[in-house]
Amino acid sequence: MEITVIVNGKKLVDSIEPDLLLIDFLRKHGCYSVKRGCETANCGLCTVFLDGIPVLSCSVPAARAAGHEVQTLEGLQEEASxxxxxxxxxxxxxxxxxxxxxxxxxxxxxxxxxxxxxxxxxxxxxxxxxxxxxxxxxxxxxxxxxxxxxxxxxxxxxxxx
Missing domain, CATH: 1.10.150.120 ([2Fe-2S]-binding domain)
Structure with missing residues (x-):
C-alpha cells in the first residue's frame, strides 16, 4: 500500500506493507532519534508527535499516519535546544x-x-x-x-x- 506522510515538514510517499510500524517507517527515512526500546509501548523511547500529539511509534501502524503530520526530534531541534x-x-x-x-x-x-x-x-x-x-x-x-x-x-x- 502507498502512503503519504509529512515527516518533519517534508512530504514522504512510500510503498509499505500493511503491518509496518511507524517506528520502522521513520527509521527507514532517517529519523534515528526514534529508538526501539521495549516494543511493548512501556518505555517512551519511540515517542513522536502525530498531528502534535505524543504517541508511541512502536504501537502505531505506519498506515495510520497516512495523510498526517509526524514530528520527530530531528524536526524539533530548535525547540529542544x-x-x-x-x-x-x-x-x-x-x-x-x-x-x-x-x-x-x-x-x-x-x-x-x-x-x-x-x-x-x-x-x-x-x-x-x-x-x-x-x-x-x-x-x-x-x-x-x-x-x-x-x-x-x-x-x-x-x-x-
Whole structure:
C-alpha cells in the first residue's frame, strides 16, 4: 500500500506493507532519534508527535499516519535546544539512550503546561524508562530551565513567592 506522510515538514510517499510500524517507517527515512526500546509501548523511547500529539511509534501502524503530520526530534531541534543543556548539566544524560523520548515528552509537557509543578513534571514523564539516572536529574534540569526562562523574562512561577 502507498502512503503519504509529512515527516518533519517534508512530504514522504512510500510503498509499505500493511503491518509496518511507524517506528520502522521513520527509521527507514532517517529519523534515528526514534529508538526501539521495549516494543511493548512501556518505555517512551519511540515517542513522536502525530498531528502534535505524543504517541508511541512502536504501537502505531505506519498506515495510520497516512495523510498526517509526524514530528520527530530531528524536526524539533530548535525547540529542544532551549532546554537540553539544562538536563545535561544535571548529569541526566549518562548513556543518552533515553534522551530523545525525554526531550519529546518534555516538549509536549511544556507546550501543554508552561509552568508545571514538580509533581506534574514527574507525572508527565512517568512513561519514560531511564536505566541509569534515576529521573531526578531530568526533573532538576527541567526545573532549572523553567527558572532560567522565568528570570530572563522577569516572571515569577507558581512555586515562587
Amino acid at each position: 532551549e532546554f537540553v543543556g539544562f538536563i545535561a548539566d544535571q548529569g541526566a544524560d549518562q548513556c543518552g539512550f533515553c534522551n530523545p523520548g525525554f526531550v519529546m515528552n518534555t516538549i509536549a509537557l511544556l507546550r501543554e503546561n508552561p509552568d508545571p509543578t514538580d509533581d506534574e513534571i514527574r507525572a508527565y514523564l512517568a512513561g519514560n524508562l531511564c536505566r541509569c539516572s534515576g529521573y531526578e536529574g531530568q526533573l532538576r534540569g527541567i526545573r532549572n530551565y523553567l527558572e532560567h526562562k522565568r528570570s530572563k523574562e522577569g516572571i515569577h512561577g507558581r512555586n515562587e513567592v
